[in-house]
Amino acid sequence: MIEYISQNLWQLWAAVAFICLILELTSGDFFIMCFAIGAAVTAAVAPFTSFYVQLAVLAVVSVVCLFTVRPVALRWFHKNDPNRVSNADALLGREGRVNEAIEADGFGRVAIDGDVWKAKSANKAAIPVGKNVKVVARESTIITVEVED
Numbered sequence: 797m798i799e800y801i802s803q804n805l806w807q808l809w810a811a812v813a814f815i816c817l818i819l820e821l822t823s824g825d826f827f828i829m830c831f832a833i834g835a836a837v838t839a840a841v842a843p844f845t846s847f848y849v850q851l852a853v854l855a856v857v858s859v860v861c862l863f864t865v866r867p868v869a870l871r872w873f874h875k876n877d878p879n880r881v882s883n884a885d886a887l888l889g890r891e892g893r894v895n896e897a898i899e900a901d902g903f904g905r906v907a908i909d910g911d912v913w914k915a916k917s918a919n920k921a922a923i924p925v926g927k928n929v930k931v932v933a934r935e936s937t938i939i940t941v942e943v944e945d
Contacts, residue, residue, distance in 0.1 A: 802847070805842045805847065805850065806839045806840070806842035806843055807839075809835045809836070809838045809839035809842055809850070809854075810835070810836070810839040812831075812832075812835040813832045813833075813835035813836040813839060814832075816828050816829070816831045816832035816835060817829070817832045820832060825870075826865075826866045826869040826870055826873075827862070827866065829861075829865070829866070829869070830858050830859075830861035830862045830865060830866055831854075831858050833857060833858070833861045833865065834853070834854045834855070834856075834857040834858030834861060835854060837853060837854075837857045838850050838853045838854045838857070841853055885934070887908065887913070887931045887934055887939060888931055888932070888933070888934060889930065889931060890908050890909075890930070890931050891908070891928060891929070891930050891931075891944065892906040892907055892908035892909075892913070892928070892929055892930075892931065892941070893906065893907050893926065893927070893928055893929070894906055894907075894915075894923050894924065894925050894926060894927045894929055894941075895907045895912065895925060896925065897922065897923065897924050897925050898915055898916060898917050898922060898923040898941070899922055900917075900920060900921055900922040901920045902916070903915065903916050903938070904916075904923065906929055906931075906939065906941055908931070913937070913938075913939045914937060914938045914939070915929070915938065915939045915940070915941050916938060916939075916940055916941075917940070917941065917942070918932050918933070918940050918941060918942040919942065923941070923943060927943055927944075928943070928944045929941035929942060929943055929944060930942055930943075930944050
C-alpha cells in the first residue's frame with residue numbers, strides 16, 4: 797500500500813490542488829489559489845522526483861505565486877478598490893420590493909435578492925406592499941428605504 801502511494805503521489809497532489817480550489821471559492825482573496833497552483837505543479841513533477849523535492853517544489857511555487865500571481869489577480873478581479881463594500885454595506889443603493897407594509901413611523905419588511913430585511917421609511921410615511929423601494933441607509937440590521945420614482 798505504501799509503495800502504491802509513493803509511486804502515485806501525484807494523485808494526492810492533484811487532490812490537494814482541487815481541494816484548495818474549492819476552498820478558494822469560499823474566500824475570494826486569491827490566497828489559497830497560490831497553494832492550489834503549487835500543488836498542481838507538484839503533481840506534474842511528482843512522477844520524476846522524490847518526496848522531499850516535491851515538498852520543496854510546493855513551497856517554492858506557492859511562495860512565488862503569492863508574490864506574483866496573487867497581486868495580479870487582486871488587481872484584475874477587485875480593481876484595487878480600497879473601499880470595496882461587502883455584506884450588509886453592499887445593500888446601499890440596491891432596489892427591493894416591500895413584502896410586508898411599512899407603517900408610518902414604524903417598520904415593515906423588504907425583499908432584496910431573496911433576503912428579507914426589516915425596514916423603515918426614510919420620510920416616515922407608510923409604504924404599501926408591492927412597492928419598489930431603494931435602500932438609502934442602514935443601521936445594524938434595519939435598512940432605511942425610499943419609494944423609487
